[in-house]
Amino acid sequence: EDQVTQSPEALRLQEGESSSLNCSYTVSGLRGLFWYRQDPGKGPEFLFTLYSAGEEKEKERLKATLTKKESFLHITAPKPEDSATYLCAVRDYNAGNMLTFGGGTRLMVKP
Amino acid sequence: DVKVTQSSRYLVKRTGEKVFLECVQDMDHENMFWYRQDPGLGLRLIYFSYDVKMKEKGDIPEGYSVSREKKERFSLILESASTNQTSMYLCASSKTGGGAANVLTFGAGSRLTVL
Numbered sequence: 001e002d003q004v005t006q007s008p009e010a011l012r013l014q015e016g017e018s019s020s021l022n023c024s025y026t027v028s029g030l031r032g033l034f035w036y037r038q039d040p041g042k043g044p045e046f047l048f049t050l051y052s053a054g055e056e057k058e059k060e061r062l063k064a065t066l067t068k069k070e071s072f073l074h075i076t077a078p079k080p081e082d083s084a085t086y087l088c089a090v091r092d093y094n095a096g097n098m099l100t101f102g103g104g105t106r107l108m109v110k111p
Numbered sequence: 112d113v114k115v116t117q118s119s120r121y122l123v124k125r126t127g128e129k130v131f132l133e134c135v136q137d138m139d140h141e142n143m144f145w146y147r148q149d150p151g152l153g154l155r156l157i158y159f160s161y162d163v164k165m166k167e168k169g170d171i172p173e174g175y176s177v178s179r180e181k182k183e184r185f186s187l188i189l190e191s192a193s194t195n196q197t198s199m200y201l202c203a204s205s206k207t208g209g210g211a212a213n214v215l216t217f218g219a220g221s222r223l224t225v226l
Contacts, residue, residue: 034214034215036217041219041220042219042220043115043201043203043217043218043219043220044154044201044215044217045217046214046215046216049214087153087154089154096161096167097142097159097161097205097207098156098159098169099156099215101146101153101154101155102153103151103152103153104153
């Protein structure tokens with residue numbers, strides 16, 4: 001059974017204080033790892049897809065990396081508008097079109 | 112620019128009522144999904160559909176049914192609502208195939224409260 005664990009559950013940062021969010025996963029065959037951002041009262045919004053260990057993707061202050069067991073979402077010099085819940089999900093070769101989501105990390109960036 | 116539309120943002124129903132949640136996508140996606148999201152439990156898949164009139168159970172299908180009569184529309188039905196079905200319900204869609212097929216596009220969510 002696929003499993004995705006995100007840590008920490010919540011993270012408070014000061015504006016400009018860089019940090020990383022972790023996503024540990026267990027799958028039989030990784031077909032893709034996904035990061036989403038979710039603002040309060042809204043649906044998740046796609047950020048990145050990573051397919052193989054060593055791959056990296058960047059978007060503004062966010063950088064996602066992937067190893068064979070985990071992914072990190074690095075946030076460099078965050079701003080208050082980066083405050084959101086960040087969700088990680090995996091797609092297994094044996095699971096067709098289904099994704100397994102982690103519980104999310106709630107990020108709060110204070111000015 | 113809205114691509115996945117959920118008909119109701121907030122609903123309040125009574126125990127035993129039948130509840131319909133509607134979802135429409137305008138991206139010609141083959142796959143559509145219904146998730147529920149609860150604090151501490153993350154997103155859990157209820158049902159998904161990969162084609163018109165086709166459906167597959169997800170992780171938590173008990174107490175729910177779905178209908179997909181047209182490609183763009185996917186409905187979630189609670190035959191007899193119960194208080195433990197109070198939750199945020201999220202609809203999503205995706206294409207079939209490699210690359211972009213991996214990306215789910217979500218609606219804004221429907222927050223259901225069952226009294």
